[in-house]
Amino acid sequence: MGLTAIVTNAGRAALVNAANTGTRAVTIAQVGLSGTALTPKAGATVLPGQFKTIATLSGDVVADDTIHLIVRDESADVFTVRSLALYLADGTLFAIYGQADVLLEKSAQALMLLAIDIRFEDVDATTITFGDTNFLNPPATTERQGVVELATVAEAQAGIDALRALTPQAARSAILGWLLAQDGAGSGVDADLLDGQHGSYYTNIAARLGYVPWGPTNDGAGSGLDADLLDGLDSSYFVNIPARLGYTPVNKAGDNVTGTFVFGTAGGNRAEARASGDLHTRTGPDNGILRFGDSNARYIEYNGSRFYFNECEIYSGPSNSLTWNAGNDGAGSGLDADLLDGQQGSWYADIIGRLGYAPVQQGTGIGQRSNAIKIGWNGSKLQLTVDTYDQGNIVTEPNLANSTLNVNAAYVQRNNNHLWGPDNDGSGSGLDADLLDGFQADAFARITAQSIGSTGYLVLSNGLKIVYGTVQLTQDAYSYATFPIAFESAPAVVFPTIDTVNNSSDQNTLLTARTMNGFTVFQAADISNVSLPYIAIGR
Incomplete structure (x- = not known):
């Protein structure tokens, strides 16, 4: 069976060499067995529910990430295994595996010989060796895995050895030789017969028939x-x-015909095609009814009426009256072919000139889809529909119930009262649109300039300036602070007093001068290197 074991943290640590520069080989010396179903954890140091440790094991590395392990127990112990662990020679729990289903069960009379393949997901299996790699497996039987000897070709061909195993090469040689030896009449495997007959049976058909x-x-x-x-x-x-x-x-693709073709009964009702080019029907010998062309092939004749195609004329009636040509086309002729409902084509060409205005094209404009826009009277109001979607009614002055909506004059009127317009905008109108709670915008201070930092300022829309910063004080000396922005006149400067130090009565900071650009202070105290904050307000 193939199992994917989890290498524990302690097992990974054991793989690291003493210099922490690479891996070192480890030896799996024991296998622990447990009947407890568990989910393997990398932090495990013991196998939960372990009931037995087996040192009789053998193994080998069969791939870079896989080992083949054989564990043997010849005791009379009875147990069930769901989990197992691999221990190193120093007792470190190297890897652990567990599942809910039973891996194996052993009775008192049974020999446990567990052969498993363990694949490590992120560990190089070539760094692993095994404690006891020399003990022998039991001989193989049809019920038990074990050591088996391979048969030679001669032993395979003899076919009497029940203990040795066949390789593909020995099996091929044995089967091929056996088939060749069995070929022949009466063998049941006569390969050169077809339905029991040799090939000669099918050669001389006449003799056999x-x-x-x-x-x-x-x-x-x-x-x-x-x-x-x-x-x-x-x-x-x-x-x-x-x-x-x-x-x-006659070749239908084209041919020269001589003589006369007669369709019907000669001397009776018939149609004739003559070499002269006439095609006509007759009732009796000489009564022509239908003729296609004459000797000049200019017309179609039917019962005395002629249709001249070469000359673009149509004649009809017994008197051969001219029915149509270019000379009788026109108004009143009844055959004015270039009129539609009595109108020349130009009448339909200039749509804008005929309507007297340019119609609106619906849809397909910039950003528009190809829509059908429909406006109609629904009985009380104009209603708009786009494709099949109702857009509602279109409100016009008659629909305002004697009220007025005069957009061009820039006012809104209801019941002859102006709701809003230039004439009622202003103080006291209740619609003074440029007032907020009755105040003009200049009544509200807004920040028009600012600089925020350790030293900064705010300039309001009414001209008021708020400046803040710090001034560095020196003991018993004058210090000057420059405003980050100038005032129009000397502002008021406020700063906190310095706490009394050593109960001395001369702990004072005095403001000695103020200008538009800064101020001067004097520190009369026993302290120095003090950074004093200030705030200045003015215009």
């Missing part, structure tokens, strides 16, 4: 097998069609 079947030698008239006849006729009958018909058929 006792007669000669049909072939080229017995083909011919009267044989009943004359294969080159169709309905009793040779193929030559179908080759020369004109000779067999006695005339040459």
